[in-house]
Amino acid sequence: MRLRTLMPAFLTLFSGSAALAQEEGNPIGELPIIGAPSDGGIGFQPASTSIAHDLQWLDGMVLIIITAITLFIVALLGIVIFRYGEKRNKTPKGFTHNTPLEIAWTLGPILILVFIGAFSLPVLFEEQVIPEGEVTVKTTGYQWYWGYEYPDHDFGFDSYMIGSPATGGDNRLTDEVRAQLQEAGYSEDEFKLATTTAMVVPVDTDIVVQVTGADVIHSWTIPAFGVKQDAVPGRLAELWFRADEEGVYFGQCSELCGIAHAYMPITVKVVSQEEYEAWLDWAIEEYGGTPRDASMAQQGDETEGQGDGDDAARLVEGEAAGGDEAPSGEDQAN
Numbered sequence: 253m254r255l256r257t258l259m260p261a262f263l264t265l266f267s268g269s270a271a272l273a274q275e276e277g278n279p280i281g282e283l284p285i286i287g288a289p290s291d292g293g294i295g296f297q298p299a300s301t302s303i304a305h306d307l308q309w310l311d312g313m314v315l316i317i318i319t320a321i322t323l324f325i326v327a328l329l330g331i332v333i334f335r336y337g338e339k340r341n342k343t344p345k346g347f348t349h350n351t352p353l354e355i356a357w358t359l360g361p362i363l364i365l366v367f368i369g370a371f372s373l374p375v376l377f378e379e380q381v382i383p384e385g386e387v388t389v390k391t392t393g394y395q396w397y398w399g400y401e402y403p404d405h406d407f408g409f410d411s412y413m414i415g416s417p418a419t420g421g422d423n424r425l426t427d428e429v430r431a432q433l434q435e436a437g438y439s440e441d442e443f444k445l446a447t448t449t450a451m452v453v454p455v456d457t458d459i460v461v462q463v464t465g466a467d468v469i470h471s472w473t474i475p476a477f478g479v480k481q482d483a484v485p486g487r488l489a490e491l492w493f494r495a496d497e498e499g500v501y502f503g504q505c506s507e508l509c510g511i512a513h514a515y516m517p518i519t520v521k522v523v524s525q526e527e528y529e530a531w532l533d534w535a536i537e538e539y540g541g542t543p544r545d546a547s548m549a550q551q552g553d554e555t556e557g558q559g560d561g562d563d564a565a566r567l568v569e570g571e572a573a574g575g576d577e578a579p580s581g582e583d584q585a586n
């Protein structure tokens with residue numbers, strides 16, 4: 253108990269300097285907040301990738317089919333109730349089979365499913381066929397925060413909800429948390445969405461995200477990108493997206509993962525190529541990555557030398573690095 257009350261105060265000491273660094277290196281700047289839930293909203297968040305556009309179109313198309321089928325069935329039921337009720341139809345016919353009707357109600361649903369499949373399978377392939385990827389980011393779900401690694405540049409960092417115990421809060425919106433949000437360029441509305449650091453990626457670029465979990469199953473998602481992937485310990489899954497628009501996009505862990513499941517949001521900042529490169533240089537410096545020139549030269553060597561084996565080696569390396577970061581004390585106290 254004692255530890256619990258002392259810990260936030262203790263952590264505030266550190267988060268102060270973290271916040272300063274964040275101001276320089278993780279600027280929200282004039283980035284608009286695009287991918288966020290809205291109060292009372294029942295529709296989708298604005299689609300910011302081709303996958304999200306296609307998913308939302310598919311949803312609309314299937315909704316039309318479902319509506320038509322529902323209306324048709326309700327009409328049939330109505331006819332049966334009113335026309336063939338006991339009052340109007342005293343002596344029902346005694347037949348139990350009608351071959352043409354049976355063929356129709358077997359073929360009809362098959363055709364509808366084939367029609368839907370013809371549109372949904374291409375969307376599924378669009379999601380699941382992972383392109384080469386110009387930027388690769390590995391994300392690891394922890395109880396209860398996300399870690400991000402940029403394996404091409406050998407650095408990584410953790411991303412905590414602003415107001416979580418790791419930032420000196422207790423998952424509640426206090427004046428201190430309001431100040432922290434403001435300092436990071438967010439408003440009160442972004443509480444429980446905004447994180448201390450964010451995954452930063454360039455706009456109009458194929459981004460491949462490797463997703464795994466360190467303790468239990470989590471799930472990484474950005475609704476506006478139309479992507480969601482379970483983060484399963486011991487497995488490395490992939491997703492990809494190409495964001496159309498610069499901005500801030502939020503998601504939340506989508507696999508019930510423990511008591512603080514609701515407090516491990518996801519923030520992705522999509523920035524211009526120049527801003528991304530500036531951030532990358534800052535992040536390499538800040539998090540001790542391999543300087544860009546060196547890492548590029550190294551990459552060149554590897555490609556010449558070994559070919560396909562590199563990716564596997566890099567993944568194993570990444571896995572080991574991820575495993576080292578055991579959840580720290582404040583998370584367990586939570």
Ligand SMILES: [Cu+2]
Nearest residue numbers: 470471505509
């Ligand atoms: Cu989780």
